[in-house]
Amino acid sequence: MKIGIPRALLWSIYLPLWKAFFNELGHEVVLSPPTNKKILNDGVTACVDDACLPVKIMHGHVIDLMDRADLIFIPRLISICPREYICPKFIGLPEMIRNSVAGGPKLLVLDFNAHKSIRHGYDGFIAIGRQLGARESAVRRALARAMKAQDEYTARLLGGSNPLMLLEGMALHAGIGGNKGTIGLIGHPYLLYDRFVSMDACRKLAQMGYRLIFPENILPEQIERTCSIYPKKLFWSYGKHLLGSGLAMLEKGMADGIIVLSSFGCGIDSFMVELLQRQNQRDFRIPLTVITLDEHSGNAGFDTRLEAFVDMLEWRDHNGHYFSPHGEGLYIC
Amino acid sequence: MVITFPHMGRVYISVKALFDDLNVKLVVPPPVSKNTLELGTRLAPEMACLPLKINIGNYIESIKRGADTIILTGSCGPCRFGYYGVVQKEILKDLGYDVNIVILDAPNTGFKAFIDKIRMISGYSSLSSLMRAFRAAFKVTVEVDELMDIVLRKRPREKHKGETDRLLSRFEHDVLKVHGSTETLELVAIYKDKISVIAEDEKADPVRIGLVGEIYTLIEPYVNLNVEKKLGSLGVEVHRGITLTDWIKTHLSMDMKYKRARRNALDKAKPYLGRCIGGHAWETIAATVGFNEKGMDGVIQILPFGCMPEIVAESIIPTISRDLSLPAMTVTVDELTGEAGYMTRLEAFVDLLSQKKGMVS
Numbered sequence: 001m002k003i004g005i006p007r008a009l010l011w012s013i014y015l016p017l018w019k020a021f022f023n024e025l026g027h028e029v030v031l032s033p034p035t036n037k038k039i040l041n042d043g044v045t046a047c048v049d050d051a052c053l054p055v056k057i058m059h060g061h062v063i064d065l066m067d068r069a070d071l072i073f074i075p076r077l078i079s080i081c082p083r084e085y086i087c088p089k090f091i092g093l094p095e096m097i098r099n100s101v102a103g104g105p106k107l108l109v110l111d112f113n114a115h116k117s118i119r120h121g122y123d124g125f126i127a128i129g130r131q132l133g134a135r136e137s138a139v140r141r142a143l144a145r146a147m148k149a150q151d152e153y154t155a156r157l158l159g160g161s162n163p164l165m166l167l168e169g170m171a172l173h174a175g176i177g178g179n180k181g182t183i184g185l186i187g188h189p190y191l192l193y194d195r196f197v198s199m200d201a202c203r204k205l206a207q208m209g210y211r212l213i214f215p216e217n218i219l220p221e222q223i224e225r226t227c228s229i230y231p232k233k234l235f236w237s238y239g240k241h242l243l244g245s246g247l248a249m250l251e252k253g254m255a256d257g258i259i260v261l262s263s264f265g266c267g268i269d270s271f272m273v274e275l276l277q278r279q280n281q282r283d284f285r286i287p288l289t290v291i292t293l294d295e296h297s298g299n300a301g302f303d304t305r306l307e308a309f310v311d312m313l314e315w316r317d318h319n320g321h322y323f324s325p326h327g328e329g330l331y332i333c
Numbered sequence: 334m335v336i337t338f339p340h341m342g343r344v345y346i347s348v349k350a351l352f353d354d355l356n357v358k359l360v361v362p363p364p365v366s367k368n369t370l371e372l373g374t375r376l377a378p379e380m381a382c383l384p385l386k387i388n389i390g391n392y393i394e395s396i397k398r399g400a401d402t403i404i405l406t407g408s409c410g411p412c413r414f415g416y417y418g419v420v421q422k423e424i425l426k427d428l429g430y431d432v433n434i435v436i437l438d439a440p441n442t443g444f445k446a447f448i449d450k451i452r453m454i455s456g457y458s459s460l461s462s463l464m465r466a467f468r469a470a471f472k473v474t475v476e477v478d479e480l481m482d483i484v485l486r487k488r489p490r491e492k493h494k495g496e497t498d499r500l501l502s503r504f505e506h507d508v509l510k511v512h513g514s515t516e517t518l519e520l521v522a523i524y525k526d527k528i529s530v531i532a533e534d535e536k537a538d539p540v541r542i543g544l545v546g547e548i549y550t551l552i553e554p555y556v557n558l559n560v561e562k563k564l565g566s567l568g569v570e571v572h573r574g575i576t577l578t579d580w581i582k583t584h585l586s587m588d589m590k591y592k593r594a595r596r597n598a599l600d601k602a603k604p605y606l607g608r609c610i611g612g613h614a615w616e617t618i619a620a621t622v623g624f625n626e627k628g629m630d631g632v633i634q635i636l637p638f639g640c641m642p643e644i645v646a647e648s649i650i651p652t653i654s655r656d657l658s659l660p661a662m663t664v665t666v667d668e669l670t671g672e673a674g675y676m677t678r679l680e681a682f683v684d685l686l687s688q689k690k691g692m693v694s
Contacts, residue, residue: 048644048648050644050647088642090640092606096645099651101661231422232407262380265380265639267639268413270380270413271381
């Protein structure tokens with residue numbers, strides 16, 4: 001059977017697992033093309049207005065796959081880590097797609113719920129393997145191999161690589177345009193690793209001569225540790241991931257500047273970015289900018305902001321860190 | 334210690350009764366106003382949801398009146414409400430306000446911590462007086478909700494327009510002057526009687542609309558631009574999909590009969606949404622189906638802009654509307670919602686419903 005995997009949301013993190021799992025079970029995997037104008041427009045038209053950009057784009061990818069795949073794989077990632085969630089929209093994703101995409105796409109829904117324990121989460125894979133007609137022993141075998149592929153992938157991400165290099169073969173090594181420093185690029189995987197949505201920010205920054213570090217490069221233990229300053233457990237896995245990796249970059253001085261990409265209307269970012277900015281303002285004072293993306297974002301405006309940020313980083317070095325930020329005099333406290 | 338809390342509709346009546354009974358000093362924040370909203374909008378993250386912004390406004394207005402401890406309930410996701418306390422604390426800290434925020438998480442996330450917090454904010458009252466005060470406060474909540482049900486029934490039927498609202502606003506004025514649950518209950522009883530006897534127009538046959546959506550937006554009149562009153566004055570009998578009593582029964586009580594009934598109600602959502610996705614999206618879907626069974630003429634969903642769970646519900650409601658041929662409308666509110674545009678949409682919806690009703694009967 002042909003199983004379509006939309007190149008949207010967390011595909012860039014879990015593709016090795018999903019693809020190996022279906023291949024091991026003897027199914028063909030069809031990927032939707034990288035996000036393009038048509039996919040975006042289809043998604044925006046189908047989806048409710050209030051949803052965020054990544055969810056709209058997901059709708060577009062599903063529409064694209066509708067006549068090319070027998071089943072479209074929709075992961076309902078309720079929780080990927082015990083006692084944590086991702087985002088309410090991820091939990092309601094299959095319902096959103098069923099009700100918004102005309103023509104009744106045939107969905108293969110994976111319920112992944114590790115809220116109780118990680119082991120519980122993988123029961124979802126067993127269930128869809130059975131649904132596809134395989135015996136349980138075969139499904140377990142496939143799952144074990146798929147998890148091995150995923151572990152290798154995760155290890156390479158932690159080793160300093162990123163999905164753009166591993167999945168799309170993009171050359172992002174430092175020094176395309178000289179070696180001026182390091183920028184921490186923080187954002188959800190579906191923004192950072194989608195070249196259409198992120199307006200190719202990664203390539204642009206690399207060309208300007210900066211090495212990039214991503215949240216996927218930061219060790220989970222570091223993230224746990226930096227997030228423990230908050231009195232209450234952060235119950236969004238990706239929220240914690242972004243905030244924790246940002247704090248780790250600040251604390252360890254890994255980056256000369258931090259750019260946060262956020263999608264308009266992202267409920268989790270609204271809180272995480274706020275906490276990160278406040279912490280930075282209090283203790284670290286490293287240049288940090290937030291760029292909000294939505295379906296109306298234009299390339300020119302985006303480039304201007306990137307360039308302005310990079311200019312500011314460079315001038316700051318040049319002027320010996322004496323820089324008057326907006327609204328604050330140098331000699332007036 | 335002077336306690337304050339964020340506004341949420343008429344929750345202040347119960348909270349005031351509770352702390353009066355416990356003899357703990359309390360500042361009731363001034364009613365949510367334009368000033369509250371402006372304070373909140375300026376200080377809170379731009380993309381945060383509206384309730385957080387209004388909360389911040391409430392806190393600052395209360396701190397100016399002498400409050401030093403803020404109490405707030407919590408949850409553990411996935412809705413953003415669970416992290417309100419932490420973000421708000423950071424904001425107040427950077428503003429230089431030295432206040433203590435006590436987040437009351439559900440007891441199952443740490444029973445001892447929960448009890449300790451309750452003992453602290455209650456001024457270390459004895460357990461028996463605590464239980465008594467909580468029970469009395471719950472009674473107040475139930476009674477006030479009943480009063481509101483009477484109001485909602487009366488508004489479209491009253492003979493002299495505005496009579497119900499005149500009494501209601503006098504009640505809201507008086508209730509701040511009484512002390513403790515006993516006096517509050519007496520006052521509620523008086524107004525229940527007064528409002529019940531308002532003369533009705535016998536010919537009135539109001540359109541019936543069910544309100545569903547995010548709980549805070551439904552309960553706080555300033556945020557929903559007083560939708561109950563607006564609809565009432567358009568001659569609509571409003572039914573609420575969720576009330577404060579429901580919320581307390583769900584989260585704080587052991588009422589097994591209610592829990593079973595709630596389970597049954599939620600099962601109605603099954604064809605569309607079979608699980609909790611945070612916030613009140615599940616309840617929204619279940620209530621929409623439930624309202625159809627109760628023979629409502631239409632349903633209005635209200636959500637604050639960017640509310641994650643309600644967005645999922647928003648995309649499901651059109652399907653329910655088609656399947657059950659139940660007219661439904663979604664209204665998103667935020668700090669920029671204009672009254673005129675909002676009113677036009679309500680009027681248009683009510684017009685459609687009453688024309689439809691006229692044709693059917």
